Amino acid sequence: MQKTELFNTHTFIKELVNAGMDEKQAEVLAEHQLSMLEAHIATKADIADVKQDISTMKSDISVNFEWIKRVLIGLCITSGIALLKYIFA
Incomplete structure (x- = not known):
């Protein structure tokens, strides 16, 4: 079964880093955001x-x-x- 991309973490991380956030923080935030989406989207x-x-x-x-x-x-x-x-x- 093919997994549908719910959220582009790469783009999200790049945008956060460009806005001034530390890359590690952006990665953690992106992972949590993705796990929330996967848990709550039908x-x-x-x-x-x-x-x-x-x-x-x-x-x-x-x-x-x-x-x-x-x-x-x-x-x-x-x-x-x-x-x-x-x-x-």
Whole structure:
């Protein structure tokens, strides 16, 4: 798998050194910046996992909704029959 460049550390270090920062300090800062980015940015694989989870949840909700719909229809039919028996009894 090819690793995508999140942050150009070389350019960042050069800019910090040109602005007057010590090169060692710039390198440490660049490494910490890169590790923070890597830890907190979602990858395409992360997004694919979330999409899969959402898809699974949607199908589960759909199945549960169908079950609830059938129960409600059954209750309506039962109530209707009981009402008719009450009216015509």
